[in-house]
Amino acid sequence: MPEFQEFVxxxxxxxxxxxxxxxxxxxxxxxxxxxxxxxxADVDEVQIGVGLFPVGHAGALxxxxxxxxxxxxxxxxxxxxxxPSVTDLVLDAPDEVLETWRRIxxxxxxxxxxxxxxxxxxxxxxxxxxxxxxxxxxxxAGVPIGAVPRVWIxxxxxxxxxxxxxxxxxxxxxxxxxxxxxxxTVVHDIARAWLDxxxxxxxxxxxxxxxxxLPAAVSAPRxxxxxxxxxxEEQAYAESLSHATCIQLSLPMAGAxxxxxxxxxxxxxxxIPLGSLKVFAHTDRVRPFLKSGFAVLALYRPxxxxxxxxxxxxxxxxxxxxxxxxxxxxxxEEDKRWGAERPCGNPRQGILGYPGGTRAGGRNxxxxxxxxxxxxxxxxAPRKLKDGRLGSKLTWTDVREALxxxxxxxxxxxxxxxAAALAANHVAAPDLVPFEKCCPExxxxxxxxxxxxxxxxxxxxxxxxxxxxxxxxxVTPTLGRYLAGCxxxxxxxxxxxxLAELPDETSYSLLELPGGIAVITEHGAFVLDAGRHDxxxxxxxxxxxxxALRILHRLExxxxxxxxxxxETHAYFRGDRGELSQEDLLRRLSLxxxxxxxxxxxxxTVQAIPExxxxxxxxxxxxxxxxxxxxxxxxxxxxxxxxxxxSELLNSRRIVSFSAAALPLLFTIPLAAFLIDKLHDWRGAxxxxxGLILLNVLLFLGFLKxxxxxxxRPPSASAR
Numbered sequence: 001m002p003e004f005q006e007f008v009x010x011x012x013x014x015x016x017x018x019x020x021x022x023x024x025x026x027x028x029x030x031x032x033x034x035x036x037x038x039x040x041a042d043v044d045e046v047q048i049g050v051g052l053f054p055v056g057h058a059g060a061l062x063x064x065x066x067x068x069x070x071x072x073x074x075x076x077x078x079x080x081x082x083x084p085s086v087t088d089l090v091l092d093a094p095d096e097v098l099e100t101w102r103r104i105x106x107x108x109x110x111x112x113x114x115x116x117x118x119x120x121x122x123x124x125x126x127x128x129x130x131x132x133x134x135x136x137x138x139x140x141a142g143v144p145i146g147a148v149p150r151v152w153i154x155x156x157x158x159x160x161x162x163x164x165x166x167x168x169x170x171x172x173x174x175x176x177x178x179x180x181x182x183x184x185t186v187v188h189d190i191a192r193a194w195l196d197x198x199x200x201x202x203x204x205x206x207x208x209x210x211x212x213x214l215p216a217a218v219s220a221p222r223x224x225x226x227x228x229x230x231x232x233e234e235q236a237y238a239e240s241l242s243h244a245t246c247i248q249l250s251l252p253m254a255g256a257x258x259x260x261x262x263x264x265x266x267x268x269x270x271x272i273p274l275g276s277l278k279v280f281a282h283t284d285r286v287r288p289f290l291k292s293g294f295a296v297l298a299l300y301r302p303x304x305x306x307x308x309x310x311x312x313x314x315x316x317x318x319x320x321x322x323x324x325x326x327x328x329x330x331x332x333e334e335d336k337r338w339g340a341e342r343p344c345g346n347p348r349q350g351i352l353g354y355p356g357g358t359r360a361g362g363r364n365x366x367x368x369x370x371x372x373x374x375x376x377x378x379x380x381a382p383r384k385l386k387d388g389r390l391g392s393k394l395t396w397t398d399v400r401e402a403l404x405x406x407x408x409x410x411x412x413x414x415x416x417x418x419a420a421a422l423a424a425n426h427v428a429a430p431d432l433v434p435f436e437k438c439c440p441e442x443x444x445x446x447x448x449x450x451x452x453x454x455x456x457x458x459x460x461x462x463x464x465x466x467x468x469x470x471x472x473x474x475v476t477p478t479l480g481r482y483l484a485g486c487x488x489x490x491x492x493x494x495x496x497x498x499l500a501e502l503p504d505e506t507s508y509s510l511l512e513l514p515g516g517i518a519v520i521t522e523h524g525a526f527v528l529d530a531g532r533h534d535x536x537x538x539x540x541x542x543x544x545x546x547x548a549l550r551i552l553h554r555l556e557x558x559x560x561x562x563x564x565x566x567x568e569t570h571a572y573f574r575g576d577r578g579e580l581s582q583e584d585l586l587r588r589l590s591l592x593x594x595x596x597x598x599x600x601x602x603x604x605t606v607q608a609i610p611e612x613x614x615x616x617x618x619x620x621x622x623x624x625x626x627x628x629x630x631x632x633x634x635x636x637x638x639x640x641x642x643x644x645x646x647s648e649l650l651n652s653r654r655i656v657s658f659s660a661a662a663l664p665l666l667f668t669i670p671l672a673a674f675l676i677d678k679l680h681d682w683r684g685a686x687x688x689x690x691g692l693i694l695l696n697v698l699l700f701l702g703f704l705k706x707x708x709x710x711x712x713r714p715p716s717a718s719a720r
C-alpha cells in the first residue's frame with residue numbers, strides 16, 4: 001500500500017505545524033478547543049465528535065465549517081443505521097458530503113496546511129477521533145478508501161464500542177497505549193493530548209504491525225512513553241480496588257428473555273482520569289471474584305460534572321449483557337426529581353429509549369436525557385442545559401443505589417424461612433419470603449440470656465429454586481454481605497437491603513457448612529441451607545448459638561464483677577477501704593477465674609457434630625469472646641500478682657518487726673540468769689528480771705501494733 005504509507009509520511013509535517021501552533025498559541029485561533037456542547041462549526045473549524053450538521057431545508061449540507069459528529073449524522077444525513085464511529089462517518093460519507101468538505105477546506109487538505117489553518121473543536125482525544133481526522137485528510141488527498149488497512153478500521157470501531165481484543169496484553173493494544181498517553185494531559189491541555197494522540201497514531205501506522213498486536217520490539221518515542229504511562233495506570237487500577245466497591249450483580253442477557261448472568265461490578269470515584277481503566281478491569285482474571293473480569297464499570301468523575309462523563313455505567317461487550325432496565329430507572333428518577341420543570345422543548349435525538357425524540361404517548365422527550373449508548377452497553381449522565389443548569393438532579397449515591405436496586409442478585413429470590421418451615425415436607429406459599437423478611441428464631445427461654453436475645457438473633461432459611469430460571473445457589477462475597485446486612489439492621493429497617501447497608505467483608509464471618517453456609521456478625525448469625533439433598537442440621541447449630549449466648553452472658557457478668565473488684569482493689573491500695581483484706585480480694589478473683597473456666601470447660605466437653613463445633617468457634621471469635629477471655633484473665637492475673645506481691649512484702653515486714661521486738665529477749669534472758677546468780681537478794685533479782693521481761697513484751701506488742709497500722713496506711717504520694 002504505497003499510497004497509504006506515503007500519506008502517513010506526509011502527515012508528520014502537519015504534526016510539526018500543529019506543535020508550532022500549540023507552542024505559540026493564539027487566543028483568536030487556538031489549535032484545539034474543548035467544547036462538548038458545540039453548535040454549528042464556524043469558519044476554519046473542524047468539529048470532531050461534537051457539533052451539529054448544518055442541513056438546509058432542501059436537504060443540502062452547508063455551513064462554514066466541518067462537522068464530524070457521527071452521533072448527529074444519522075438524523076441530519078438520514079443515514080441508517082447511525083455510523084458507530086467518527087471513522088465510519090468519514091469513510092462512508094456520501095460523495096456530496098465529501099465535496100462539501102473539500103470546498104470548505106479550499107485546497108488546504110494537505111496536513112501541513114490543514115493544521116496551520118484549522119481549529120479542532122473536540123470533546124476528547126480518543127483513538128476514533130484521531131483516526132477519523134486522519135481518514136478525513138486521507139480521503140480529501142485522493143487516497144482510495146481501499147488503501148486504508150481494514151484491520152485498523154475494525155480496531156478503532158471496536159474500541160469505540162468498548163470491545164477489547166481478547167487474550168492480548170494491554171501493552172500490545174494500540175487503543176490502550178493511545179488512551180494512556182493522551183490521558184496524561186487531556187484534562188489540563190487538550191491540544192497537547194491531541195498532538196500526542198496523532199503522533200502515536202503515526203508511529204503505530206508506520207510500524208506496519210496490526211493495532212491489536214504491537215510487539216514490544218516496536219520502539220518509538222511516543223509508543224515508549226505510552227507504555228510507561230500504561231504501567232502507571234495499571235498500578236493505579238490495582239490501588240483503586242482498595243477503595244472501590246466490588247460486588248456481584250445479576251444482569252439480563254442482551255436479546256434474551258428470563259436469562260440473567262452473574263457478573264462482577266466495579267464502582268468507584270475517579271479523581272484522576274485513567275484512559276485504560278476499562279482495559280485492566282475487563283481483562284482482569286485474578287482480582288474479580290468470578291475470575292472473568294469486571295463486566296460492569298460504574299464511575300463518578302467530579303472533574304467532569306455537567307459534561308456527560310461525570311456518571312458513566314458501562315458493560316463489557318464480551319459479557320453479552322445490557323443496561324436497559326437501569327436506563328429506565330434513572331430516567332424515571334430524573335422525571336420524579338424534575339417534575340414538570342424538566343426541559344423538553346428541543347429533545348435530544350438518537351436516544352434509543354426515546355425514538356424520534358418522543359415519549360410513549362407522543363410527548364417530547366427531555367432535552368438532556370441519560371445517554372443510552374444506542375445499545376444500552378453505555379449509560380452516561382445528561383449534559384448541562386443551554387441555560388447552564390445541570391441536566392441531572394441525581395447524585396453519585398443515587399446512581400449507585402439505582403444500579404444496585406435494579407440488578408442486585410436477590411431482588412427476585414424467595415426462600416423458605418424458619419427451622420419449622422424447613423422441617424415440613426412441602427413448600428407452602430406463606431413460607432416463601434425474600435431474605436430481608438426472614439424473622440429470627442425463637443430460642444429457648446433462659447432468664448440469664450433473655451436480654452442478649454434481644455440484640456443477637458439467629459436467622460434460618462433455605463434457598464428455593466423451583467426451576468432453572470431462578471438463581472442457583474452460589475456463595476459469593478455479595479451473598480455474605482447481604483445476609484450480614486439482614487442481621488445487622490433487624491428490626492430497625494424494612495425492604496431490600498440497600499447498597500449503603502451492605503457491610504464490608506471484614507465485619508462478618510462466612511462459614512461453609514455441609515449443605516449450606518452460616519454468616520456471623522456481632523449481632524447474630526444467618527444460617528442458609530442450599531436447598532440440596534445434604535441439608536444443614538439446624539438443631540445442633542441452635543444449641544451452640546444458645547451456648548455462645550450463655551458464655552457471653554457469663555463474660556459480661558464476669559467483666560462487671562472484675563471491674564468492681566478492680567475498683568475495690570484500687571480503693572484498698574489508696575486506703576479508702578480499710579475493711580477490705582487481701583485474702584478476701586484474692587479469693588474473689590480466684591473465684592472469677594474458676595467460674596469462667598468452668599463455663600468454657602462445659603462448652604468444650606459437650607458432644608457436638610463437627611460443623612456445630614466450627615459454628616461455635618466462629619461465634620466465639622466474631623463476638624470477641626476468645627479475646628475477651630484472654631483480656632479478663634490477664635487483668636485478673638495481674639491484680640492477683642500485685643496482691644500476692646504485696647502480701648509477701650507485708651509478711652517480710654512482720655518478720656523484720658518480730659525480729660526487732662524479740663532481739664532484746666536475747667539479752668534479757670542471759671542477763672536475768674547472771675543477776676540471779678550474782679545477786680544475794682534473789683527476790684530483787686527476780687523482780688528485776690520480771691520487769692525486763694514485761695518491758696520486752698510491751699515493746700513486742702508495740703511493734704505488732706505499728707506493723708498492722710503500716711499495712712493499712714495508704715501509699716505515699718510519691719508511690720502513687
